[in-house]
Amino acid sequence: MSVADLWTFKLPTAVTLGNGCVRQLPQIAVAHGARPLLVTDRELVRLPPFACVQEMLPGVPVFSDVTPDPTVASVDALAAQLRAGRHDVVVAIGGGSAMDCAKAAACLVAGNLPSIRAVHSEGVPLGSAHLPLIAVPTTAGTGSEVTPFAVLSDTEKQIKGPIAGDALYPVHAVVDPELTHSLPRKITVVTGLDALSHAIEGYWSRNHQPICDLMAIEAARLICANLKRAAQQPGDAEARSAMSCAATLAGAAFQLPKNAMVHACSFPLSARYHLAHGTACAFTLEEAIRFNAPVMGERMTSFLRGIGLASAEELTALIHELKQLGGLPCTLRDAGIPTADIPSLARESFHPLMRNNPRTMTEADLVTMFERLA
Ligand SMILES: NC(=O)c1ccc[n+]([C@@H]2O[C@H](COP(=O)([O-])OP(=O)(O)OC[C@H]3O[C@@H](n4cnc5c(N)ncnc54)[C@H](O)[C@@H]3O)[C@@H](O)[C@H]2O)c1
Numbered sequence: 549m550s551v552a553d554l555w556t557f558k559l560p561t562a563v564t565l566g567n568g569c570v571r572q573l574p575q576i577a578v579a580h581g582a583r584p585l586l587v588t589d590r591e592l593v594r595l596p597p598f599a600c601v602q603e604m605l606p607g608v609p610v611f612s613d614v615t616p617d618p619t620v621a622s623v624d625a626l627a628a629q630l631r632a633g634r635h636d637v638v639v640a641i642g643g644g645s646a647m648d649c650a651k652a653a654a655c656l657v658a659g660n661l662p663s664i665r666a667v668h669s670e671g672v673p674l675g676s677a678h679l680p681l682i683a684v685p686t687t688a689g690t691g692s693e694v695t696p697f698a699v700l701s702d703t704e705k706q707i708k709g710p711i712a713g714d715a716l717y718p719v720h721a722v723v724d725p726e727l728t729h730s731l732p733r734k735i736t737v738v739t740g741l742d743a744l745s746h747a748i749e750g751y752w753s754r755n756h757q758p759i760c761d762l763m764a765i766e767a768a769r770l771i772c773a774n775l776k777r778a779a780q781q782p783g784d785a786e787a788r789s790a791m792s793c794a795a796t797l798a799g800a801a802f803q804l805p806k807n808a809m810v811h812a813c814s815f816p817l818s819a820r821y822h823l824a825h826g827t828a829c830a831f832t833l834e835e836a837i838r839f840n841a842p843v844m845g846e847r848m849t850s851f852l853r854g855i856g857l858a859s860a861e862e863l864t865a866l867i868h869e870l871k872q873l874g875g876l877p878c879t880l881r882d883a884g885i886p887t888a889d890i891p892s893l894a895r896e897s898f899h900p901l902m903r904n905n906p907r908t909m910t911e912a913d914l915v916t917m918f919e920r921l922a
């Protein structure tokens with residue numbers, strides 16, 4: 549694609565970002581409904597970021613039965629609670645897991661389907677109806693607060709993958725970096741590398757476009773300059789603010805061009821081997837840069853210049869250092885994946901996102917890549 553090609557940019561989600569902005573939640577919620585429901589995950593419900601949000605909306609009922617990599621069953625259960633309480637606005641607090649579960653349930657409850665499984669794996673379209681959803685991210689990672697996607701797992705069918713549609717855009721993203729100060733080092737690195745993957749993949753996707761490019765470069769620049777600091781000094785407000793801003797920018801940067809090989813490969817790594825999403829993305833990120841950079845020419849040079857690095861090797865070295873800092877697996881052996889699984893892992897990585905990759909990836913290329921990662 550060149551800048552002369554046809555493209556459309558949109559982001560229907562209002563974004564409010566800054567330390568303390570969670571205090572605006574009461575006015576934002578009341579603008580969208582009178583009977584809110586708070587949604588969070590099983591761990592976060594006991595932690596300070598959730599208490600801080602709950603203080604803003606006292607007496608509001610809570611659904612906290614979301615697990616990491618949310619399941620179709622949790623979406624269905626949340627939709628049932630939304631129906632039973634006749635709630636008219638959803639406030640999702642948490643990382644991608646809580647936000648995605650809530651986004652999917654806010655759509656399910658407004659349509660006629662008995663289960664989100666129909667949309668996830670049975671080919672039924674999502675439809676356009678949805679309850680308004682306010683997203684309050686507490687990780688600096690997925691960008692789900694500004695994307696039209698929800699990634700769900702179906703434990704019965706053993707599949708993990710996204711559902712997509714404009715009905716999944718939150719009406720408002722309230723991004724308060726102070727909510728991320730309690731993130732432990734490992735989750736800081738895992739989620740930060742997911743955001744970096746979004747910036748890189750949104751930029752190199754075959755569907756890249758100029759506005760998203762700008763956001764991708766700025767997101768990657770902020771992450772390269774701040775992720776290590778945020779991981780080493782959890783209370784560093786400047787680094788945390790930069791990371792929250794970067795994650796939202798990266799979400800806005802990939803939501804239209806969509807991701808590519810790194811995310812395609814992440815799905816079997818998460819579904820079969822239970823790697824956290826960011827860990828699964830980070831697993832192939834350096835290899836993907838080595839594979840794609842040579843065909844990107846001037847666009848890769850501009851990206852590297854924009855993020856303040858001299859070469860693709862500097863970028864892969866920084867990613868490797870971050871993975872070691874967070875204790876992430878760098879090899880199949882570290883991840884507990886037998887090398888005998890390489891052929892099936894390569895086969896299962898051919899999610900449609902693979903077609904966005906700037907360089908055509910064959911099954912043989914993938915086998916070679918996973919052998920290098922052994
Ligand atoms: N919708 C999208 O556009 C999109 C994009 C990328 C990834 N995803 C999906 O998002 C999910 C991953 O989300 P995630 O990486 O944000 O992790 P997560 O939501 O699963 O959270 C990880 C852990 O961090 C804890 N946590 C969250 N905030 C915390 C805080 N401030 N302090 C302490 N602990 C905190 C949670 O309780 C949880 O145990 C995956 O299912 C992934 O596929 C969605």
Ligand SMILES: [Fe+2]
Pocket residue numbers: 690742743745746811825829
């Ligand atoms: Fe991701």
